[in-house]
Amino acid sequence: MxxxxxxxxxxxxxxxxxxxxxxxxxxxxxxxxxxxxxxxxxxxxxxxxxxxxxxxxxxxxxxxxxxxxxxxxxxxxxxxxxxxxxxxxxxxxxxxxxxxxxxxxxxxxxxxxxxxxxxxxxxxxxxxxxxxxxxxxxxxxxxFSRFVSPQADYALTRREQEILELLVQGYSQKQMAAQLNLSPLTVATHMKNIYAKLHVHSRTEAVVKALRERLI
CATH class of the missing domain: 3.40.50.2300 (Response regulator)
Incomplete structure (x- = not known):
């Protein structure tokens, strides 16, 4: 419908x-x-x-x-x-x-x-x-703290690391932009780069990988 x-x-x-x-x-x-x-x-x-x-x-x-x-x-x-x-x-x-x-x-x-x-x-x-x-x-x-694996180097920048931490906390893109004093478009670009570096396709996959591999 x-x-x-x-x-x-x-x-x-x-x-x-x-x-x-x-x-x-x-x-x-x-x-x-x-x-x-x-x-x-x-x-x-x-x-x-x-x-x-x-x-x-x-x-x-x-x-x-x-x-x-x-x-x-x-x-x-x-x-x-x-x-x-x-x-x-x-x-x-x-x-x-x-x-x-x-x-x-x-x-x-x-x-x-x-x-x-x-x-x-x-x-x-x-x-x-x-x-x-x-x-x-x-x-x-x-x-996830029980599933500790060797931390891989995904070459995340400092800003990408900050955004990944907020992502795990459940922040929306708009909330991230306000928290970091960035434009929503800039946050979206950083998230796209994070997905590419972590080899994931969604925020859920990114959160799971970040927690499972202790990236934050």
Missing amino acids: DQPEKFKDIWVVEDNHELRHTLEEVIDSEPDLICSMSFRRCEDLITALQKESPPQIILMDIGLPGMSGIEGLHHIRSLSPATQVIMLTIYEDDDKVFESLCAGAIGYLVKGQTTLKIVESIRVVLDGGAPMNARIARKVLTM
């Missing part, structure tokens, strides 16, 4: 009917957001991605019946690389965090947060940021 350009399309994948319906209503209540499609199963999402115009963001439960959210992430990355995925789950264990980030999730939020907080997280992603629950962020940093 094609949507007017002014709307940002957000799909929802959640097997709990009440929560799914609530998320639809909250998204649709925003003047510039729309939830054009929602699904109970990941398999139905994959089918829709093969037929419909992809959304900007997918909000997806990790513990779905049938295909799991983490498995679904791999299919989403293949079918629609530009679509960002925010995981919504009751799980808080390190393995689930690690798997979802490595599979390409841009953010990870624990169920129990307010629906308005979830909308705020959607807006962070639309602005180029990476939302993550504070408890999960601490777990991620602790977890």
